[in-house]
Amino acid sequence: MLERSSVLARVRSEGSRDGTGGLRRLRIGETRDWNLVQVAAFSATAAELEDTVCAALGVELPARVGDAAAVGTRLLCRTGAEQFWIFTRGSDDIAAALQSAVAPAMGSVTALSHSRTCIWIDGAHSREVLARGLSIDLDSDAFGPHSFALTGLHHTPVMILRSSATRFELYVLRTFAVWTWEWLTDAALPYGYELDWTESA
Amino acid sequence: MLRLSCPICGTRDYTEFHYGGDARKRRPEHAAADLKAWHDYVFLFDNVKGVHREFWQHLLGCRQWLVVERDTASNVVVSTVLARSAVGTTASVSPGAGASREGNT
């Protein structure tokens, strides 16, 4: 009865834009219907929590901060020495399951699904567009597929995840999403872009 | 531009961080009923020339508080560690051969 709405609903009506030479070199859109849960341990309980999460999800956790491990449609990101962000799709919401698996003395579980909006950009020039605002090295040697970083984009916090050689996902705070969207589409102007809402049903 | 090496996230521009004050000072025990100690902690600061210990928070990254040893005269960063692991230690290294102006190693 209550319908979910995207913070980018208003910009849906905006059109695609031709860039230099009348070309549309990029695709930009929003991905919806995903869940995010943060799991964190206290320093003394880090190993215990990792075991618990591994057992609950049946996966190996990525060892390095900045690495993500994909398991089916789940993506596990190590965001700190004792902290993970876990993305899942659709009805696969594991927050409640983790909440019951992780005892309060072991760590915390916080559902963050609604806190962020996922804007994606795809195309051979996507890296160039992002380099106009992101001050981290996006070279594929340093930041290949399944790499992510928590950093800033145009004065606001962002989690950037590289989902393929040419595609990046920006998880921006929901309340800054329109600001970031306006910046991103403006930065992409000379390249031209096609807006793509197929992932935002 | 000052670049700081977050032990969690790697080297980033200082604009991702937030300066948080003098890390050489020890905060008095929470329940300490010692007006003088609190006064000195809150109001008295040294203006250090040379290697200084500072708190910085990686605000746009992992949100961890760090202890950064920075030479206030040259802006050379000598060391960066998590505040959690640094609190209570007072080790201070003088900038020498190891201190480089490097950006992103």
Place this chain on the structure above:
Amino acid sequence: MRSPCYRLESGGRINRAQALEFSLDGRMMRGLEGDSLASALLANGMLLVGRSFKYHRPRGFLSAGAEEPNGLFTLGEEGRTEPNVQGTTTELFDGLRAQRQNCWPSAELDVMAVNSWLAPLLGAGFYYKTFIGPTRRSWMFYEKFIRRAAGLGRAVHRRDPDRYETRHAFADVLVIGAGPAGMAAALAAGRAGARVVLVEQDWLLGGSLLWEPLETPTAAWLRDIAVELESLANLEILRRTTALGVYDGNTVALVERRDHLRPNAELGESRQIVVTVRARTIVYATGAVERPLIFANNDRPGVMLASAVRCYLNRFAVAGGRRALVATNNDSAYATAFDLAQLGIPVTIADQRGQIEPSLRQQTQALGIELLAGTAVIDVLGGRRVKGALLGGASEGTRRTRRACDLLCMSGGWSPLVHLTSHGGIKPRYCPEIAAFVPGEYAEGHYGVGALSGSFSLADAVTRGVEAGRNAAARAGCGPLAFTLSAPAAQSAIHGGGAFSSPRGRSSKAFVDFQNDVTVKDIHVAHQEGYQSVEHLKRYTTLGMGTDQGKTSNINALAIEAHLRGIEISAVGTTTFRPPYSPVSFGALAGRNVRKHFRPTRRSPLHDWHVAHGAAFTEAGAWLRAWWYRWAGPTVEQAYIEEMRLVRGAVGLSDASTLGKIDIQGPDATELLNRIYVNSFDNLPVGKTRYGVMLADDRTVFDDGSTTRLAETRYFMTTTTAHAAEVLSWMEFLLQTAWTDLKVHVTSVTDVWAAMAIAGPKARSALELALPGHDLSDARLPYMGCLELSFAGVSLRLIRLSFSGELAYEIYVPADYAVALWDHVLASAAPLGIKPIGLEAVASLRIEKGHVAGLELDHRNTLRDLGLGRMASRSKAYVGRELSQRPTLQAEERWSLVGIERLEPGKPLRGGAILFGIGDKIEGHGRGYITSVTWSTVRENFIALGLYQGGLRHIGEEIICAYPLRDEQLRARIVSPVFIDPKGERLRA
């Protein structure tokens, strides 16, 4: 009269098939593709390019590069107008419009040349003397005249329609300068597999090799290496890009110019891009610039640096004159003489040195050049252009001769460009062999090659360039590499350093700094008046302060000063080099951080609803907040009162999503709250909410909010909108640096939850309509209670607390459902008359209730000052407790919170008004001030909150509210800050 300069029939790195139209002062001219604005002007016979800064002397181009002090133009029109652009570094494009500067009505006939007659008045220290001396009164008189006469170019007030961009880049090896040394370094590093960025300010690679004639081994070498550089995928070449400055962390700022692409802002194309490069290693190959010689009238149009003449000749196929005199103190100028002579231009060389290398002597003879050894230029003949020169022996008293010429090429030696290395913390070191500064000791990962290092041999440049490139790559973890590159056999082997030659006498027409019109005499005057340190000399004479930053004047000035003081140049030292290396526009620095992209805008999840339903917005920090709604009236003044009435009489719904929200979890969560809040959280049951206040370490009130216990070890905290980020950081600080033993996590969930406040006597009925089937009775959900419930499959948090003083609830809903729930509440409670209310009404309702908020929480007041003293627990420690105990903070006379009611109808109470007692003299800071004002629908009067000396001890007293900005005063009365329902019956209803 025939112009001395002209385009040659053949040669040059220009495209004769592609003519470009441009204009100077509205006059149409033609140039060729590959021309600079300077070369195109010279090809058109334009020798006079402007008037000098102070004396309005006629000036021509001195150089062909970024060191140019004279040839500055204003480019573009209207919003695109850009002053002080060097003609020498501007690539000509079709349609370029240039104007000469500093001359009126025209460069040829300049009224301001009268300044030349005032020259004795405008000497060293002129500005200081007029400002501080006995002539200060006359400054008032002369200022207008001087302001019009002085200054370089003029900015416009229109908006620049062009777009500018910024971008971030990373490199293993950043090579600055693409002369032979830089290209060799880039190639070696690139071959070793490093990520290389090669930066060149010119539109062509080659540096000084571009001055060599075509069809030479050097030119062929240049072509080959350029092709090879282009072929490397890991090497990025940035042409038309200037390195502006080197900063901490190996960060280098570049500006890339794209005018040649005719960028279209409509398509998002940028005119200039500032690139911030974070480099693992830096190879500086910035080269050197030639120094002028100092003699009387050395600024006449037609007097040029010898290397510039050669550049115009071979690169642009432009001859600078028809009869040349080459004045030098070193070997390098001979190359210019030879190239001129080979074209059949008669050349005389006046070499200050007595001893000339025999091979050079032979070549001069073979080419029919007249060589005068031990001879210097003493004066230049001619006014608006060179007509000849007066020559004399290198020592005083020798016989003087004249030579007719229309081109005077001078070389006073070469100065390495140590600007960027100096930015990078590498102190310049004086090198007496070349009479110039070279970079001192390099930090690790920094390398200097080519002419910058003080060695002017091409073979050296290439060998050391390769070595530096290889080392830089190795340091970045690339290589090893076996790679050699041999230098071309070139004429440039005769590059020489050149010592400084001291000028004769103290001529007031021998220029040291051309752009700022500083002469030898000015330096003498400054010296005599005691300004002898270089930093003083610079500021007193303005030497080196122009847009060229003294690139051609620095060493000559230092040498004169050293001579006057009788010490070595190394002892004089040099002034500090600071970014930018060459001028950069504000537009480029601002990039796209303009207009709506200027600073972050934060929008509530309900933002679009507010837009669609007639809300007016106000900025609160980064947030855009719904201020008032048009249903309530046409203006904010009318609307907020209507909205207040709705809440007091029925029910209103407001967006509270901007509140900071923090999830607190862990076994020590309660302990954390006990420590940071002044009040205790020990006995708060699950499902209950408590209002809390926190202090800063210095005892001032920091923030307030409500915290709800969701479970034994889990709390949901809210903070004020303004301090949300600070409160989170503060708790993280305490937990990570001091209270590391506490097991508790704090996470911002501000963006997870949208919040709406429903307030008014009908609030419960409205909620019951919206959430049928849920028991919302006072027993089930009492004041300060919390209910977590599921509605239509969505988890909601219902917290019963009140900001307005009415029966009220806050509803927290996952952000994606905010609009749907908001619509649902409004629709289902419509029979009760519910409407949305904005921030203005909410903020006014809280004033009536006497709730302190941001305007009172100004980081100065104590708990007691705000009437919250009783909240502080006596049984536990809390942040800020000890410093709260200081005696002065207990003083009865501190300014503390009061209510204020207006006594004079018709006059407005104003926020910020200063409060006085009756009989006080109305001046100074008074006894307090008003923090917040509103119209009260309950009192039908203006009411306010404020801080007043002695606070509520003065209740009932009359005061004066003064507002000096509008010269207003009105009487008011101190009352309780709680204007409605002091017993709290409404909110507990």
